[in-house]
Amino acid sequence: MHFLVTNDDGLHSPALLQLRKQLLPFGRVTVIAPDRNQSAMSQALTLHRPLRIHPHGDDVYSVDGTPTDCVLIAFHGKLIDKPDFVVSGINHGPNMGEDVFYSGTVAAALEGVLQGVPAVAASLVTRKPTDFAEPAAMVGRIVRHVLERGVPEKMLLNVNFPFLPKAEMKGLQLTRLGSRVYQDTLVKKVDPRGRDYYWIGGEDPIWKPDPGTDFHALHDGYVSVTPMQLELTDHKAIAAMANWGLTLD
């Protein structure tokens, strides 16, 4: 079993080496990660400039590109043997609900699934400094279950860990993606030359506290595991729209 470990926080994240340590008992582990923070890059590809790869010791590489670039290099770069499993993270911050559409962490796992292997995206719900040791150990246990049971094709697991000592966690819940309550996330200011500028950010998002969601599980002190599928087609809508009479004219 050959694991690719990647992330969107960049090669400097201590989570990468913690994951490698936890996955080495299952096989070989190669780390290929962006050379800097690439959070919120989603599934972006670098198409208009070359990608440079730098080795950092045994089976560790950085790429001056996106998380998805890293996965593509792992599968098609003739740099390493093709991975059998992709583990992305552990992200320093949550990836819940609609976050998955923006997240580089989740996108790297999605790219692994697109390449035909099982994948896990893992995130720790805190911005505080941490060594990621405990959640990495739990990722190892989840990976063991995936290896034993198998997962359907075109499916990935999106895991979020509460920032709690394991003894204080309530357990693990299988969840669905929750929903954000959108607030003002664009800050408008004036630069020193008198021109307006905008900065995306603002407050941390608030979530609808619906039972069964990832956010609800985290709020109650559980680890959240959301099985996500790549099939985005709304099959019911195909049937429902059939009588619209949509034509070219």
Ligand code: MN
């Ligand atoms: Mn990140």
